[in-house]
Amino acid sequence: NRIHSIAVIPGDGIGKEVVPEGLRVLEAAAKRYGFELKAEEHAFASCDYYLKHGAMMPEDWKERVSGRDAIFFGAVGWPDTVPDHISLWGSLIQFRREFDQYVNLRPVRLMPGVPSPLAGRQPGDIDFYVVRENTEGEYSSIGGRMFPGTEREVVIQETVMSRVGVDRILAYAFDLARSRPKKHLTSATKSNGISITMPYWDERVEAMAANYPDVRWDKYHIDILVAHFVLNPDRFDVVVGSNLFGDILSDLGPACTGTIGIAPSGNINPEGRFPSLFEPVHGSAPDIAGQALANPVGQIWSAAMMLEHLGETEAAAGIVAAIETVLAEPSLRTRDLGGRASTSECGRAVAEAL
Amino acid sequence: NRIHSIAVIPGDGIGKEVVPEGLRVLEAAAKRYGFELKAEEHAFASCDYYLKHGAMMPEDWKERVSGRDAIFFGAVGWPDTVPDHISLWGSLIQFRREFDQYVNLRPVRLMPGVPSPLAGRQPGDIDFYVVRENTEGEYSSIGGRMFPGTEREVVIQETVMSRVGVDRILAYAFDLARSRPKKHLTSATKSNGISITMPYWDERVEAMAANYPDVRWDKYHIDILVAHFVLNPDRFDVVVGSNLFGDILSDLGPACTGTIGIAPSGNINPEGRFPSLFEPVHGSAPDIAGQALANPVGQIWSAAMMLEHLGETEAAAGIVAAIETVLAEPSLRTRDLGGRASTSECGRAVAEAL
Numbered sequence: 033n034r035i036h037s038i039a040v041i042p043g044d045g046i047g048k049e050v051v052p053e054g055l056r057v058l059e060a061a062a063k064r065y066g067f068e069l070k071a072e073e074h075a076f077a078s079c080d081y082y083l084k085h086g087a088m089m090p091e092d093w094k095e096r097v098s099g100r101d102a103i104f105f106g107a108v109g110w111p112d113t114v115p116d117h118i119s120l121w122g123s124l125i126q127f128r129r130e131f132d133q134y135v136n137l138r139p140v141r142l143m144p145g146v147p148s149p150l151a152g153r154q155p156g157d158i159d160f161y162v163v164r165e166n167t168e169g170e171y172s173s174i175g176g177r178m179f180p181g182t183e184r185e186v187v188i189q190e191t192v193m194s195r196v197g198v199d200r201i202l203a204y205a206f207d208l209a210r211s212r213p214k215k216h217l218t219s220a221t222k223s224n225g226i227s228i229t230m231p232y233w234d235e236r237v238e239a240m241a242a243n244y245p246d247v248r249w250d251k252y253h254i255d256i257l258v259a260h261f262v263l264n265p266d267r268f269d270v271v272v273g274s275n276l277f278g279d280i281l282s283d284l285g286p287a288c289t290g291t292i293g294i295a296p297s298g299n300i301n302p303e304g305r306f307p308s309l310f311e312p313v314h315g316s317a318p319d320i321a322g323q324a325l326a327n328p329v330g331q332i333w334s335a336a337m338m339l340e341h342l343g344e345t346e347a348a349a350g351i352v353a354a355i356e357t358v359l360a361e362p363s364l365r366t367r368d369l370g371g372r373a374s375t376s377e378c379g380r381a382v383a384e385a386l
Numbered sequence: 387n388r389i390h391s392i393a394v395i396p397g398d399g400i401g402k403e404v405v406p407e408g409l410r411v412l413e414a415a416a417k418r419y420g421f422e423l424k425a426e427e428h429a430f431a432s433c434d435y436y437l438k439h440g441a442m443m444p445e446d447w448k449e450r451v452s453g454r455d456a457i458f459f460g461a462v463g464w465p466d467t468v469p470d471h472i473s474l475w476g477s478l479i480q481f482r483r484e485f486d487q488y489v490n491l492r493p494v495r496l497m498p499g500v501p502s503p504l505a506g507r508q509p510g511d512i513d514f515y516v517v518r519e520n521t522e523g524e525y526s527s528i529g530g531r532m533f534p535g536t537e538r539e540v541v542i543q544e545t546v547m548s549r550v551g552v553d554r555i556l557a558y559a560f561d562l563a564r565s566r567p568k569k570h571l572t573s574a575t576k577s578n579g580i581s582i583t584m585p586y587w588d589e590r591v592e593a594m595a596a597n598y599p600d601v602r603w604d605k606y607h608i609d610i611l612v613a614h615f616v617l618n619p620d621r622f623d624v625v626v627g628s629n630l631f632g633d634i635l636s637d638l639g640p641a642c643t644g645t646i647g648i649a650p651s652g653n654i655n656p657e658g659r660f661p662s663l664f665e666p667v668h669g670s671a672p673d674i675a676g677q678a679l680a681n682p683v684g685q686i687w688s689a690a691m692m693l694e695h696l697g698e699t700e701a702a703a704g705i706v707a708a709i710e711t712v713l714a715e716p717s718l719r720t721r722d723l724g725g726r727a728s729t730s731e732c733g734r735a736v737a738e739a740l
């Protein structure tokens with residue numbers, strides 16, 4: 033029997049509501065496709081934990097998680113009690129850095145039954161990946177404040193790009209593009225305005241492209257690129273961007289396909305030296321938490337990405353197909369998609385469709 | 387007679403095609419509304435000029451322009467011959483910095499006759515302003531490269547925010563919000579990821595808001611904000627952001643209203659110590675340059691913003707009304723909007739509608 037051992041971290045808010053649905057579907061998939069799942073749940077990486085312990089995670093968090101094959105993650109953040117930059121930097125961003133999950137992979141796909149806010153777009157029209165650099169760039173921890181509290185106050189933060197960091201994400205993105213029928217890569221830049229790091233990014237894209245003569249590539253400044261996401265989303269196949277640009281594009285893409293409520297993501301260490309982490313793109317959504325309103329599809333789709341990563345290709349495809357079946361049926365959708373199902377009704381429907 | 391003296395800088399590419407249409411409409415407005423226009427055209431701030439002189443602008447550019455009441459600007463950039471970060475930093479960004487045009491003001495409005503890519507949105511549904519900080523932030527000139535050409539290469543660029551810089555753009559945005567019926571301000575942030583400068587931005591927003599108890603305000607992280615632009619564009623009234631975030635939002639907004647081809651902008655020094663600069667949001671568009679395909683409406687609408695700034699409120703409103711008349715008539719639109727008019731046919735139509 034194939035055994036996969038995973039760490040489960042629900043986090044805050046709707047994370048605690050959608051993770052159980054993800055697990056439900058994972059268990060159904062295990063039965064159906066003949067693998068075994070060993071799941072251990074953790075209460076850390078949550079604002080509740082922070083309020084009790086004064087830190088988002090225990091000191092030995094790495095040992096407690098690093099032996100696992102993957103991390104199944106909900107959502108972190110409860111800004112009323114803990115500022116976001118504390119809760120996120122003490123949890124999610126720690127995982128990404130310490131486990132060198134340098135790829136953030138996010139599919140953008142228009143699904144049947146989910147109306148796009150874009151006029152006249154059909155399932156099949158929008159189907160691409162955003163590949164986001166996930167460890168450096170604009171998300172730096174270097175900088176500070178001078179003359180605090182005075183009129184002369186100045187605040188500085190450094191964007192840091194390294195050859196190693198840029199090249200490895202570009203190689204991953206070009207490899208992914210090569211594996212797809214269209215073999216097309218788009219690079220997000222802003223070298224006309226961000227005049228030091230971004231021209232460097234462009235330079236490395238050009239150098240990397242030389243290794244992939246079979247991949248067609250282009251680049252757009254981020255301002256016009258977001259415009260094209262709305263005006264010409266069918267133009268894209270694989271879009272690669274820095275930490276910040278990838279973040280922006282991977283929320284905008286799912287919005288163009290109707291909702292970020294169903295979008296999944298993988299924080300991947302491709303070499304497998306550390307466990308990879310799978311989480312929905314949406315956050316902890318304090319405004320709807322605790323009301324059984326949350327859409328569990330983003331979490332469930334993340335489970336499929338996790339299984340794909342663990343080599344359970346068939347099970348992954350099975351879950352995605354089950355999601356499509358459920359989304360096509362209005363009564364099984366949650367309210368954000370015009371349905372009436374609760375979080376767990378929707379989750380159960382996907383498990384049954386499997 | 388009221389006399390306005392303006393510096394005209396067509397720049398590159400379609401800038402040279404749309405600026406004459408803007409001037410045509412300005413002259414028609416001068417006749418109709420009884421003011422006089424003294425326009426002096428400059429060939430600098432173009433890539434042609436750079437190729438001849440080795441610099442984007444002459445050394446005495448400031449003296450040559452600073453006595454003017456305003457600058458009427460086309461578009462700069464011709465990446466095949468001059469890299470964008472050289473052409474832009476040597477021209478447009480110089481103006482913004484040296485003339486302390488710290489406000490970049492960009493209306494986002496769905497116009498009759500221009501189909502929105504968003505399903506079911508009508509004129510009137512989308513009508514807001516993006517207020518962008520225009521002199522500091524992510525567009526810094528501090529940073530550099532270490533270990534160049536090696537595997538250890540590291541590139542660093544600093545984001546710089548000052549109390550003065552942040553507070554004055556927030557005050558401008560809150561003032562603008564206060565002057566509008568909805569009195570609603572939205573701040574773009576990313577304090578959960580960009581953990582030094584963005585929490586500072588949030589802090590100053592909160593402090594500034596205390597001075598405007600009559601303005602309702604909220605904030606969104608930039609990733610979810612771009613999603614809301616697509617999903618709920620009717621939610622916004624005045625959106626304020628840093629240099630980079632404002633740049634992104636002020637291309638995305640116009641894309642949601644159908645095209646960036648018609649969007650105008652003002653680079654404003656509110657105190658009037660230096661001339662302000664008015665330009666379309668679109669760039670020099672090398673791909674369509676020289677073919678009479680360019681849409682002149684962005685340039686013409688920028689002329690209206692300039693007149694508004696110069697106190698010609700009636701003329702400004704007249705031009706906007708003339709634009710609406712022309713856009714409502716399919717045969718008078720340029721091809722990007724499904725029409726057949728050339729750049730100058732469209733420009734002439736607006737002048738006549740005046």
Ligand SMILES: CC(C)[C@H](C(=O)O)[C@@H](O)C(=O)O
Binds near residue numbers: 224255474633667
């Ligand atoms: C051309 C470029 C430097 C510029 C900017 O990013 O400011 C442009 O996109 C704009 O929005 O005016």
Ligand SMILES: CC(C)[C@H](C(=O)O)[C@@H](O)C(=O)O
Binds near residue numbers: 578
């Ligand atoms: C919560 C936040 C720090 C995070 C990010 O910006 O990386 C989130 O938006 C994401 O995309 O995973």
